[in-house]
Amino acid sequence: MITPIDIASASIVLLLITFLTAGLLRRNQALLIKVSFSLSAFASLAALSAGIWTVGSGITERVTLIIGLPDLPFHLRLDPLAGYFLTVVGLLSFFVSIYSTGYVKGFLGRRSVTRLVVFYCLFIAGMFMVVLADDALFFLISWEAMAAASYFLVMFEDENAENRRAAFLYMVVAHVGAVAILLSFGVMAGLAAGFENFNGFTFDAMRQAQFPTGWATVAFLLAFFGFAAKAGVVPLHVWLPEAHPVAPSNVSALMSGVMLKTAIYGIVRVTFDLLKVFPWWWGAFVLILGIVSAVMGVLYALMQHDLKRLLAYHSVENIGIILIGIGLAMIFKSFNLPMLAALALIAGLYHTMNHAMFKGLLFMGAGSVLHATRERNMEEMGGLIHRMPWTAALFLVGCISISALPPFNGFVSEWLTFQAFLLSPSLPIPMMRLLMPMGAALLALTGALAAACFVKAFGVTFLGHWRGHHNPHIHETDWSMRSAMLMAALTCLLLGILPTLYIEWMDILSEQLVGAKLAASAAVGGWMWLTPVAPERASYSGIVVFVGIIAVYGIVYFILHVNPGKIHRGPIWDCGFEKLTSRMQYNATSFSMPIRRIFGFLFKIKEEVSLVPQSAHPAFPKKLHYELKVRDRFWKWIYKPVADASFWCSRKVGRLQQGRIQAYLIYSFVTIIILLFFTR
Amino acid sequence: MSGFIIEILQVMMLIGLAPMFSGWVKMLKCWSQGRSSASILQPYRDLAKLFSKDVILAENASWIFRFTPYLVFSTAVLAGGIIPMLSTDLPLSLTADVIVLVALFAIARFFTALAGMDIGTAFGGMGSSREMMIASLAEPAMLMAIFTVSLACGSTSLSRIVEVIYSPASIVKPSLVFAFIAFVLIALTETGRIPVDNPATHLELTMIHEAMILEYSGRHLALIEWAGMMKLFLFMAIGAALFAPWGIAYAGAPGSIPLAFGYLILKIGASGIVLVLIETGLAKMRLFRLTEFLGAAFLMATLGMLSFFILE
Structure with a gap:
């Protein structure tokens, strides 16, 4: 009888075998790429099916491995929470593995890709092991395997000093975080079974233990610090915009899309599963850090002109949004309001999946652009929609999703978070009731700024004219990259228009972690309507919005094209101005100038304008030199x-x-x- | 079944009457400034003329540029099916609550801003950049005002809010007064009226919305203009539904639809007068003073929220 945990373990074993043996194929690099990425896609698919199965059936399975340290065997456990994150990681790594077969080919002839392929497999295996681990030792070993593999992936193009510096910074922050996690587990294990023996190191022992509040707080703060360092929560985020952009784009997609989610997994596991009982201020702490990360992340993103760096800062923002949901769930749970906690937790976990999908999609799109233009700087791009129509359309789907616009998926989870915020009047502390809506307003600000940022990102990269000085040969990407992005985009749409089905599938999580189901009320009006609390309280139907817009669009289009007027192509009008050049377009820096001016006090901005005067008259400068430096105050x-x-x-x-x-x-x-x- | 008929009636009314409302506002504006005005039907003639003209498209326009007018028009029509203008008995009202409604306007704005950048002119980019900046400041204030109302009513569904406020038991609440002031400021911003943007300007440096749609012509321009008129009408209707829901028909009372229609015309007409008074009394603000304007809106909404928690 095959069970989900067998499938998941088989997938890990397959990845580890690929990791160990891929080197044998290093003489034939093209074959190496084909074989190992197909295997990793297959392994991801297996893990994905194991995850879907576990969450769907709500079963929990354990395995104790014979390997491990003497007397300390490794424990594996696949419960719905682990299954959910296995699904998230498996789904995106499946897409990215398909994408990689095309993307990594771009390195052929330039450098050996063996190291990339090998550590790619270890990286995915590490993420799977982290979510499956059921004791502190195996968890930390997996965590370190994941961190080490991603370090080598960030270092892949190590001829640039910038990449080496970023990888070093990443390693330092990852290890400071890992030490904190280790200490946290140490505190919990010691309190669970005494400091003299090792019996407390399994998660089961920690689950059964009762922790005194003071020590539980110490364990929580240490674990949160460690996981926050990995997740890139402000102010521990500085490594993220350095390391994610310099990695190869398929790796950036995985790092931003799912590696950060393992930290979210850790936070949920430690608070809701291991510690279980906590005071409300833990939740408030998580909530405040979430809000700060969301707002600061998006504002920093707006200041960037490097496409991948911009996306990396948006990961900080989205981790913040996820933490807002989790923090709210913690607050509601500590006041014993399980229904509301379920709503907030589902919102946070839903956003976890959503962010994996659209951020993966966006990084894959950015990778395609990089692949085609060899350029990361948006100021040198423009007009790519004409040369790369597929990439442009799919990237646009990612932009709409991340900007939280209906009917795509980002909107659903933000809407659920808003609903959770609006239920804060049930809280017993008056001060919190007053302050909570402020958080909602800041979330709204985040969403609106994200929309501005992605108008900028898409508009400057894909629309208008080519801004670069040289004009390279730009080509559309191959079918494997396109199909991977297409699948990710379709997932974004499906998660946006069918939220009730998805929530029905995952509601076992909220039942196990906070003790209430959401789906019972979510589907009260049928699968089309998402009504998280009650239909007269709030409702949303992504599918009706989607079909409605398409229907009206179709009708109007049809009416206007029964007897259409002609369409003439002509030169740009531009109020009659004739000498338009591509350098006169708005670019990334000028687009964000109003926002830079309004929120400038949050950054360290150095702006310099110098004129090179013409010999004849100072009023007619020959050249103008503009330099802008925006730095993190942290x-x-x-x-x-x-x-x-x-x-x-x-x-x-x-x-x-x-x-x-x-x-x-x-x-x-x-x-x-x-x-x-x-x-x- | 009657719900669907009302739904269709309401959408037809929105599409049909929005240009007339625009004409009404223009007429009032001319009178208040001592000019003689064009007929109230002038917007219909403008639209008809634009629809009959050929389209001139810039040579490098992409599909986004051609897609946007239809999308903007569709979202406005869809919003018209959601807001309870005539009756709260709308089958579509479950589709979206107030937050979704705000997001529907946001998606139209998102694409308009992209279309502004599509041609690659400086004006288009300038309009997009400014529009998105203003929107990102306006949206928190808008949601804060909405949250105040929905906390007072215990719901974010528009139909439900109308029913609660309209019920005989309801009294004038201070929180709603503050939220209303905030809403007026935001509505001026969102619909691009003075003092935020000037719908009549074509001076290069003062344009915001006009700058984005500068390159449009023919039926594309007609759709965008029409959607703009509908948006103005819709914001007046949202204001009427949230803060003055008198006369809106209940579920199961289709007989009161004509009366509801009469009330709506009166309310929207009156709101047009208020709009013109505001527009005539104020001058357009400098772009970076808008932060103060929108900050004031946010402050009002926050005061509404505070008074809800303290007084109610």
Whole structure:
């Protein structure tokens, strides 16, 4: 009898085998790409089916492996929560693996792709293992495998100093986070079964333990810090816009789309499953950090002109939106309002899936653009919609989805989050009732700014004229890349128009984690209407909006084309101005100028204009040089002091190292004396 | 069944009467400025003329440019089927609550802004950039005003809000007064009226909405203009539904539809007078003073929210 956990384990084994053996094919790079990415696509599909099956049937299975450390075997467990994240990771890595067969071919002849292929498989396997792990040890091993694999993927094009620097920064933040997670598990394991033995290291032991509030808070804060560092929550986000853009685009899609989600998984697992009981201020803490991340992420994104960097900052924003849902769920749960907690939790988890889909799609689109133009800077692009019609249309779907516009998927989860916010009057603390709607307003600001940002991203990249100085040969991408993006785009649409079916499938999560089902009320008016609380309270039907717009569109189009007037193509009118050049278009910098001016106080902006005067008269400059630098204030506030302090410490400690053997012998001697004193 | 007939009637009324309302506003404006006005039917003639003309399309226009007018028109029509203008008994009203309605207008704006950037002129980009900036400030204030109303009514569904406010038990609440002031400011912004944008201008540096649609001609321009008129009408209708729902027919009372129609004409006509008074009394604001204007709207909505929690 095959069970989901068998399928999931088989998929991991397949990925690990590919990881170990792919090197054998390194002489034939084209074959290597075909074989290993097909295998990883197949493995992802298997994991996806295991995940869908687990969530759909609501079963929980465990396996204890024979491998592991002596007396500490590895535990695996596939419950609906793990199954849900397995679905998210599996679905996107399936799309991305198909995409990679086309995308990675672009490196052929330029450099060896063996390292990319090998670590790609390990990376996906690591993510699967993280969600399946059921003890602290295996979780951390998987977590480190994932981090190490992604480090090598970020380093793939290591001839650029920029990439090496980004990868180093990523590694540092990932490890500081991992240490915090390790400490958190240590606290929980120790409290669960005493600090003398190792019995507490399984998640089962932690689930059964009762934690004193003070220690539970310590464990939560440590775990949240560690996972937040991975998820890129402000102010721990600085590595994210450095590391994600420099990785190959298929890897960026996975890192932004699903690797960040493993951190969300960790937060949900630790709070709702392991600690279970918590005071309301934990939720408020998560909520506030979520709101800050959402607003700051989108504002930073607006300032970017590097397409992939812009998308990376949007990941910060979307992680913030997910955390808003989770924070609300925590607040509602701590006040024992399970229905509301279910709504907020579903909103957060729904957005997790949505973000994986549209961010994956957008990074794949950005990869196609990069593949075709060899350019990441939007200021040098433009008019690509004529050369790359497929990529443009599919990228547009991603833009609409991420901007939370109906009838696509981003809107559904944001709408659910708004509904959760609007239920805050049921909270018993008056101050919170007052402040919660403010959070909703900031979420609205985030959505509107995201729309502005994606008008900019799409408009500057794909519309208008080509802005670059050189005019490369731009081509549409091949079928594998297109079909992967097409599938992701269709998923975005389906998640947008059929939310009730999806929520019905995943409602087991809210039942297990917060003790209430949402779907019972969500489908009260039939599968077409999403009515999370009650139909007279709020309702939304994505499919009616979609069909309605198409129907009216069709009717109007038909009426106007019964006897259509001619369409003449002519030169651009532009109020009669004739000498229009492509340099006169709005570009990314000028588009965001009004917003930069309004929200400028949040950034460190250096703007310089210098004129090179013509010899004849200063009023007629020959050349104008404009330079704009927008930097993260957090660098100066947090990271620079920390970096300076660690350099200072290492210089002081470095004095111990003198190169004289006598001194070193004294150090050893003193150490031995101290140890003897302690173990006396 | 009667619901569907009312639905169709309401949409037809929106499509048919929106140009007349636009003509009414223009007429009042001319009178208030001491000019003699064109007929109230002039917008219909303008539209007819535009529809009969050929389209001139810039040589590098993409499909987005041709897609946008139809989409903008469709979202406006769909919104007309959702807002309870004549009756709360609308089969489509379950489709969307107020938040979805705001998002429907947002998707029209998103595509209009893209169309503005499609040709690659400086004007188009300028219009898009400014429009999106204004929208991103207006949307939080708009939702804050809406949240105030929906907290007071316990629902975000428009039909439900109308029923609660219209019920005999309801009294004038201070929170609704603040929300109403905020709504007026936002409606001026969203429909592109003075002091935010000037619908009549074609001076390069003052255009916002006009700059985006500068390159349109023929039936495309007609659709966009018509959708703009419908949007103005719709915002007046939303205001009427949220803050003055008198006369809107209940479910199961189709006989009161003519009366509801009469009330609606009166309310919209009166709102036109208020609109013209505001527009004539104010000058267009400098772009970066709009933050203060929209900040005031947000403040009003927040005050409404506070008074809801403190007083009610």
